[in-house]
Amino acid sequence: VVDRGGWNCLHYACRSGRNEVMRCLLLKRADPLEVTKDKQTILMLAVLEGKIDAVREMFREKAVHSTLSYPDKTGATALHYSVLLKDTKMLKLLLDYKAKVHNRDAMGRTVLSWACEYSSIELVKVLCKKHADVHAPDAEGRAALYYAIL
The missing domain is CATH 1.25.40.20 (Ankyrin repeat-containing domain)
Structure with a gap:
């Protein structure tokens, strides 16, 4: 389920630094590679909010490593x-x-x-x-x- 901006529960959890929610969603197979309509990854959203602990937590997921160089809609x-x-x-x-x-x-x-x-x-x-x-x-x-x- 996504909103008009293409955000899902995982995007919101990562942006707000809700590590336990993020961990739970990832365990339930939420896709860490899904992007918003602005082509922002969960990693980008956490970085934008300065959520360093959430970023550390994300890197436990191997798939997140592949998003390090992923560009948003502005590159x-x-x-x-x-x-x-x-x-x-x-x-x-x-x-x-x-x-x-x-x-x-x-x-x-x-x-x-x-x-x-x-x-x-x-x-x-x-x-x-x-x-x-x-x-x-x-x-x-x-x-x-x-x-x-x-």
Whole structure:
């Protein structure tokens, strides 16, 4: 059962950080790969709400690992979302689970470009330590440095 936005019970449980409900739904075979109409995964929803414990819990499900690089309707991934929220702990956790630092959104912007645009020095440092490409151009030919000086 889904609502008009394509959300099911698992989406709501993950977004609200209701780990026990999430665990129960997954045990009852709720599909962790189902996405909303905006193409958001349960992982993205938990990241957007800063639910780090829910994210840790999700990674007990092997299928969730495959959603690390899954893009939403704008091409953003869960890693992009962690940067949007300037959540260093979440960013590090996702990187620990092997999120790809070179993923791009629909406009070709990397996670590093987002970190520069949102003026987060700490996130930029973390991403550079993970070998983010500082020269990777977006669809307009702009690299991360361009976003850093905006």
